[in-house]
Amino acid sequence: MAVTLVVYLHGFRSSPNSTKAIMTGEAVRALSSESHSYEWYCPQLLASPKESLEMVVKHINQAKFNRLVIIGSSLGGFYTNYLAEKFHCKGIALNPAVYAARELEPHVGMMNAYDSEDPFDFKAEYIDELRALKIDSITDPTRYFLIAAKGDELLDWKEMTAFYPGAKQLILEGGDHGISDYANHLPAVIEFIKH
Numbered sequence: 001m002a003v004t005l006v007v008y009l010h011g012f013r014s015s016p017n018s019t020k021a022i023m024t025g026e027a028v029r030a031l032s033s034e035s036h037s038y039e040w041y042c043p044q045l046l047a048s049p050k051e052s053l054e055m056v057v058k059h060i061n062q063a064k065f066n067r068l069v070i071i072g073s074s075l076g077g078f079y080t081n082y083l084a085e086k087f088h089c090k091g092i093a094l095n096p097a098v099y100a101a102r103e104l105e106p107h108v109g110m111m112n113a114y115d116s117e118d119p120f121d122f123k124a125e126y127i128d129e130l131r132a133l134k135i136d137s138i139t140d141p142t143r144y145f146l147i148a149a150k151g152d153e154l155l156d157w158k159e160m161t162a163f164y165p166g167a168k169q170l171i172l173e174g175g176d177h178g179i180s181d182y183a184n185h186l187p188a189v190i191e192f193i194k195h
Contacts, residue, residue: 001037005065006193007056007083008042011074012097012104013113016042020073020094020182027190038193039065045076047120049100050129053079060087069193074155074177075100081163082133084143091138092145092189095152095177098163101130103155141166145192147185149175168192 006028008021015021021042031038041059045052056079060068068089072080077096084091097103108124138144144167148160151174161169170188175181 001035002067003037003039003065004067004069004193005039005041005060005063007060007068007070008040009056009070009072009076009079009083010042010045011072011076012107013111014073014076015113015115016044017115018073020179023182023186024071024189027186028193031190031194039063045079047122047126048129049075049079049126049133053082053133056083057086071189071193072096073179075104078130079133081135081138085135085139088140088143090143090145090192092147092192093160093164094147094179094182095149095155095157096146096160096163097155098159099134101127101134104130138164138167144168145189146170147179147189148172149177149179151175152177 010018025040028038028040068087070080070083071092073094075097077093078100080091080093105127108122110119110121112119144164146164146169148157149172150157154177
């Protein structure tokens, strides 16, 4: 049986309980048939970018699959670039933080996750970890699908589109950082995963 492993990486201060993660997971699992299994992996990422990616890479290396697809939102989109290049697989980036070190530098210090009361310490050394994980450019645009919202209040959609030249791109007029109308765009995501 063919197996596709789909890895979903949430954004900064987010979790596997985010609306996009849950919706995508349900849609991906619904794809499984007698001849093709779709495995879903959506871990709670750690404060440390280095430790987060070590955990994800370990899971991928231990999993059994024929195809690998990485999906990431915001900071998860930054991680998607790294992993899609490392494993030469498909990457789907949802409002990705393509310059994550620069974007997150002002956020060093104690903070809360969106759906948790537990504070976590986002350390200055994590910015160096992000710099070490940055890829300068994508090597094969056909492996990438970008969804970018012009109305993103946190990140610049023009930087996103410039980072994925030649890739499949869905540029949303308006919208927001969380892509609150994600349900409308999920079919395009699923289509990209399948083919």
